[in-house]
Amino acid sequence: MHERVREHIRVTGVVQGVGFRPFVYTLAGELGLTGFVGNDVHGVFVEVEGPRSEVARFREALSGQAPPLAVVDEVTGTEIEPRGDETFEIALSDSSGKRATLVSADSATCADCLAELRDPADRRYRYPFLNCTNCGPRFTIVTDVPYDRPLTTMAPFGMCADCAAEYHDPANRRFHAQPVCCPACGPRLRLTDSAGTALPDDPLRRTAAALREGGIVAVKGLGGYHLAVDAANSDAAATLRKRKHREEKPFAIMVPDVARARELCEVDEHERALLESRRRPIVLLDRRGDARVAEAVAPGNRQLGVMLPYTPLHHLLLDETGPIVLTSANLSDEPIAYRDADARERLAEIADLFLGHDRGIHMRTDDSVVRSFEGRELPVRRSRGWVPEPVPLRTAPPRAVLACGAELKNTFCVAEGPRAFVSHHIGDLENYETLRSFTEGIEHFQRLFEIEPEVVAHDLHPEYLSTKYAVEREGVDLVGVQHHHAHIASCLADNGERGPALGVAFDGLGFGTDGTIWGGEFLLADLAEFQRLAHLETVPMPGGDRAVKQPWRMALAQLRSCCGAEPPLDLGALRRNESRVPAVLRMCEKGVNAPRTSSAGRLFDAVAAILGLRDTVSYEGQAAIELEQLADRAELGHYPVRLPEPVEVGTAGAAPMSVPSGQLVRAVLDQLRRGEETGVIAARFHNGVAELIARVCDRLRDATGVEVVALSGGVFQNMLLVRRTVDALRRHGFRVLLHSRVPPNDGGISLGQVAVAAERDRRGETSPA
Template identity: 85%
Template sequence: MVPHRPVRFGTGPDPPHGTEAAEPAPERVRTRGAVRVAAHPPDTQTERVDDRVREHIRVAGVVQGVGFRPFVYTLACELGLTGFVGNDVHGVFVFAEGPPSLLSRFRTALSEQAPPLAVVDEVTATAIEPRGDETFEIAISEPSGQRATLISADSTTCVDCLAELGDPGDRRYRYPFLNCTNCGPRFTIVTDVPYDRPLTTMAPFEMCAECAAEYHDPTNRRFHAQPVCCPACGPELRLTDSTGTVLPGDPLDRTVAALRDGEIVALKGLGGYHLAVDAANPDAAATLRKRKHREEKPFALMAPDVAWARALCEIDEHERELLESRRRPIVLLDRRPDAAVAEAVAPGNRQLGVMLPYTPLHHLLLAGTGPIVLTSANLSDEPIAYRDTEARERLAEIADVFLGHDRGIHMRTDDSVVRSFEGRELPVRRSRGLVPEPVRLRRELPRPVLACGAELKNTFCVAKGSNAFVSHHIGDLENYETLRSFTEGIEHFERLFDITPEVVAHDLHPEYLSTKYAVERADVELVGVQHHHAHIASCLADNGESGPVLGVAFDGLGFGTDGTIWGGEFLLADLADFRRLAHLERIPMPGGDRAVKQPWRMAVSQLLSCYGTEPPGGLGVLRRNEPQLSAITRMCEGGVNAPPTSSAGRLFDAVAAILGVRDAVSYEGQAAIELEQLADREERNHYSVALPDSGALPDSVSIDAGSPPLSVPAGQLVRAVVDELLAGQRGELIAARFHNGVAELIARLCERLRDATGVGEVALSGGVFQNTLLLRRTVDALRRRGFRVLLHSSVPPNDGGISLGQVAIAGERDRRGECSPERG
C-alpha cells in the first residue's frame, strides 16, 4: 500500500523537469477538445468577485485512470472556480482561479475527498497571475516530457457496475466487461503512459456513440474511463476447445454447465488464464491435480461472496475486510471441519486460500456454480499463461474447454496472496491489485535503481526519487519462460515509469539468473547485496525505518559472505551495512539441493550432529530410510556434496521428518508448513537452548566490527524433540513446544545482543516468518522483553520482498559513494 505523504499547501516549488508555472494559452486548450461549462459564482459573502488569485496546482500519486479529472472538474464548479485540469506525465495539473478562501478549500478537498481508487501523495501550488477565465474546463492529456505519473492497480468491480450487471433494463446487463472510473482493469492493460485508451489494449475497440457520450460527459461515472465499452462495441466472450474451434451456444451458460459436469475450464482473467473446476467435485479436483502435475500444493478457491466463504472457513473482521477489499487477494484462512470442499483441493491442509470475484465475468460464472477452484493456468514451475495462442498450446493437455475473449493482456499478473496478523495485512505474494502502486522510501534516491531480486519467488524493483515500484510476482527463475517474464517485466516497468537505472543491485550468488542479468547490464554501477541483509533492509523500508536494528532473518537458503549457505541469521543492520552477530549452528546439507526436496536427509544430518554415529534407536525416520543411511552418513562426515548451512528452514524440515510429518516434499516449504499445522496452538511450554558464551561480543558492537559471530546450538531443540518422541508424547505437543522453543531462543538471544549493542528494535524477515505460529510466539516473547518489533505489511517477508531491500541498500550506498563500477 502507498503511504500518504504530507500534503503541502501554499506556494510550492517550480514544477519538476522544467515545466514552469506558465500555463498554455486559452486557445490551445479550447482547440483540443476540452470539456467546459460556466462556473458557479463564489459562495461567500466576504470576498468580492474581483478578489481573485490564480494557482498552478500539481497533484502527484495514483491520479490517472481513477476519475480524478472529473472529480476536480465537479469540485471546481461547485466552488465557483475557473480554469482547467488535465493529465500529463507527472500526474494531474490544475490551473484554478477564484477567491483565496475557496482555493484553500479546493486544495484541501483534492486530498481529503479524492475518488476511491486515487492515492494522493502530494499537492503543491504555485501562485501565478490571474487570467480572468469564465469557465472551468477539462483539457486532454499532454504526453511529452519525463514521466513521473503513477498507474493504478487493477481493481474489483464496483457496486454501481454490479448493479448494472444484474439489471435487466440496463444496456450492460450481464456484460462481462463493464467497468467505470472506479473499477476494472488498469495495470494489466496499460502499454504506456499517460493512461489513455490508445495506450491500452482497449485501443482496437472503437467506442459506440452511447459509450462515447458517457466517456466525454464529465458528470458521468464513465468520464474518461479508458476501458469503457458495452456489448455493442467492446470485447466478446468465446468458448472454444483446445484447438481453438468456437463451440456453439452461449459461452457463459456452456461454461457453467461444463463446471457442473466436472470439466476443467481454462478461464481468461485480468492478468492471465486460470484453471477452474467445481471445488466440491472430488473427481474434477483430482483430475486437475493430475493433469497440472501439482501433486499436493493447495489450490486457491473463489467463493461467490463472504457468506459462502464463511461456510468454508473461520473468518474474523479483518479477514473479511481483506476478502472484500478492492484488491481482492487470496486470503489464507482457517478451514472449517465441515467445509464442502474436495479433499484434493488442499490435501491435509488446515487452511484454504479463498478469494472473492473481482471481475464481472467471475460474478456471472459463480452465480451459477458456487465455489470453484481457481488456480494459475500453467504446468508446475512455469509462469501463468496469458496470451491466447500460448494458452491453448500450453494448456491443451489440461483444460477441456477455454473461455476466452478478445481483450488483450499486456502484463501477466498472478493473484496476490495475503494473511492477517494482528489486524494487519501480511503479504505472501504481492501481485494483482497491489502492483504497480509504489512503496514510498524514507529518503529520495540519489540516482535511479534497478534491483534484480532473488532466484526463488522473484520480484524485481525499479525506483527513482522516493518511489520504489516492486514488480508483480515473477516466480522461480529456473526456466526460460520465467526468465523471459522477468526481462520483459523490467523493460515494461522502465518504460512505464520512465526509469533508466544507473545503479543495479543484485544478490551475491554468482549463479542466480538474476545476478547474471545484472552483471550483463551495460553502463550501470553494480551493488552486490547479501541475501539476508536484503531481507532486513526490506523490513526496514517497509516500515519507513533506517536502522540500526537487530535483524532476525530466518529462511531456507542464502549465499553468505563466507561462501557458505546462511539461513538462521542474527544481524546488526542498517540500510548500508550489516554485521553477522550470531547464527544457528552449521550442519551439513547432504546432497545439496536434494536435501531441500528430501527433508529426511536434514533429519539424519541433525541426528548425526547431535548424537554422533549412534543416534537413538526406534526413530521412524531412520527405519524408513535405512537403505541410504550409510551413504548420507559418509557425505556428512566427509563433507562431500554436503555444504554446511545455518538454515532455519532446514531445521524445521529436519524436525518435520523426525516427527514423521513427511520425508519428501513436492513444493517449497511443504514440510515446515505441515509441521506448523500439526502443532497444538494451545500449548505454551517450550524446549530450551543453553546459549553459548558471549565473550566474543564486546559491550559496544559496531556494524563493521570484526568479531566472529556466535554459533547457536539449535541441535538442543532436536534432542528435546527426540527425547519426547521416544517417550511417547503426542506429535501435536512436540511440534508446538518446538515452535515455542525457537521463539524463546530468538527472544533470549536478542536480549543478550541488546545488552551488547544497545539496540532495542528487532526486525523479523525471511520466509520462515510466514509461519504465523512461530511469528506469534516470537513477537510475544520479544515484546515481553521490551523490544519494539518491526514486521512486514507492504511486501512479503519471503524472497518476494528481497528486491525492495536491495533498492534500499543500493540507494544508501550510492548516497555514500560506495557503488562499484566494476564488472564481472
C-alpha cells in the same frame, strides 16, 4: 465580502485514469469555483479561483475525498494572481517532459458497474467486460506510456457512439476510462474445446454446466488464465491435481461473497475488509471443520486460500455455480499462461474447455496472496491489485536503480526519486519462460516509468540467473547485496526506517559472505551495511539440493549433530530410507556433497521429518507448513535452551555466536521417546524457537544497545512462529518490525536490494560492471 483568491495546485500519485479530473470538475462546481484542471507528465495540475474559504475546502477535499482508485501522494498549492474566470474547464493534457505520474493497478468491479451488470434494462446487462474509471483492468493492459487507449490492448476496439459520448462527458464516471466498452463495440467471450473449436450456445451458461458436471475449464482472467473446477467435487479436484502435476500444494477458491466465505472459514473484520477490498487478493483463512470443500483442494491443511470475484466475468460465472477452485493455469514450476495460443498449447492436456475472449493481456500477473496479523496485511505474494503502485522510499536514491531480486519467488524493482516500483510476482527463475517474463518485465517497467537505471543491484550468489543478468548489463554500476542483508533492509524500507536494527533473517538458503550457506541469521543492519552477530549452529546438508526435497536427510544430519556419531536410526523417516542412510552419513562425516548450513528452513524440515510428517516434499516449504499445521495452538510450553557463555559479539572482528539450535532437536527427540503427542511437540518446538530468538536478541542488545528487531525471511510466513516470536520479543522489551507492503519471503528481496544500493550509492560505494 469574501476575499477572492486563485491557487495553482499540483497533485501527484496515482491520479490519471482513475476519474480524478471529473472528480475535480464536479467538486469545483459544487463549491462555486472557477478555473481548470488537466493532466501532464507529473500528475494533475489545477488552477482554481473563488472565495479563500472555498478554495481551502477544495484543496483539502482533493486528498480527503479522492476517487476510489486514486492514491494521492502530495497536494501542493501556490497562490497566484486572480484572473476572473467565469467557468471551470477540463484543459488539454500536456505530454511534454519526463513522465512522473503513475499507472494504477487492476481493480475489482465497483458497485455501480455491478448494478448495471444485473439490471436487465441496462445496455451492459450481463456484459463480462464493463468497467469505469473506478474499476477494471489497468496495469495488465497497458502497453506503453502515456496511459491512453491507443497504448493499451483495447486499441483494436473502436468505441461506439454511446461509449464515446460517455468517454467525453466530464460528468460521467466513464470520462476518459480507457477500457470503456459495451456489447456493441467491446471484447466478446468465446468458448472452445481443447482443440480450439468454437462451441455454440451461451459461453457462460455452458461453462457453468461443465463445472457442475465435473469438467476442468481454463478461464481467461485479468492477468492470465486460471484453471477452474467445482470446489466441492472431489473427483474434479483430484483430476486437476493429476493433470497439472501439482501433487499436494493447496488450490485457491473463489466464492461469490463474504457470507459464502464464512461458510468455509473463520473470517474476522480485517480479513473481511481484505476480501472485499478493491485489490481482491487471495486471503489465507482458518478453515471451518464443516467446510464443504473437496479434500483434494487443500489436503490436510487447516487453512484455505479464499478470494472474491474481481471481474464481471467472475461474478456472472459464480452466479450460476457454487465456490470454484481458481488456480493459476500452468504446469507446476511454469509461469501462468496468458497468451491465447500459448494457453491452448500448454493447457491442452489439462483443460476440457477454454473460456476466453479477444481482449489481450499485455503483462501476465498472478493473484496476490495475503494473511492478516494484528489488523494489518502480511503479504505472501504481492502482485495483481498492488502492482505497479510504488513503495515509498524514506530517502530518494541519487541515481536510478534496478534491483534484480533473488532466484526463487523472484520480483525485480526499479526506483527513481522517492518511489520504488516492485514488480509483480515473476516466479522461480528455473526455466526459459520465467526468465523471459523477468527480462520482458524489466523492459516494460523501464518504459512505463521512463527510468533508465544507472545502478544495478544483485544477489551475491554467482549462479543465480538474476545475478548473471545484472553483471551482463553494460554501462551501469553494480552493487552486490548479501541475501539476508537484503531481507532485513527490505523490512526496514517496508517500515520507512533506516536502522540500525537487530535483523533476524530466517529462510531456506542464501549465499553467505564466507561462501557458506546461510539461513538462520542474527544481523546488526542498517540500509548500507550489516554485521553477522550470530547464527543457528551449522549442520551438513547431505546431497545439497536433494536435502531440500528430502527432509529426512536434514533429520539425519541434525540427529547426528546433536546425538553424536551414532544417531537413532529407528525413527520412521530413517527406517523408510534405511538403504540410503549409510551413504548419507558418510557424506556428513567426510563433508562430501554436504555443504554446511545455518538454515532455519532446513531446521524446520528436519523436525517435521523426525515427527513423521514428511520424508520428501512436492513443493517448497511443505514440511515446515505441515509442522505448523500440526502444532497444538493451546500449548504454551517450550523447550529450554542454554546459550553459550557470554562471548564478544557486536565488536569488529568478533566471530559470530553459534546459537545451539540442536538442543531443540534433541528436545523434540526426547519428547517423542516419552510418548508425547506430536501436536504438543510441534507447538513446543515453535515456542522454543520464538523464545530462543528473543533470548539471542536480548544478548545482542547488551552488546549493541539496539532495541529494534526486524523479522524477515520466508520462515516468517509461519504465523504461529510470528505470533510467538512477536510476543516473546515484546516481553523482552523490543520494538518489532514486520512486513506489510512486500512479503518477508524472497519476493521482498528486490526492495531490500534497492534500499541498500541507494544508500551505498549515496556514499559513493558502487562499482562499474
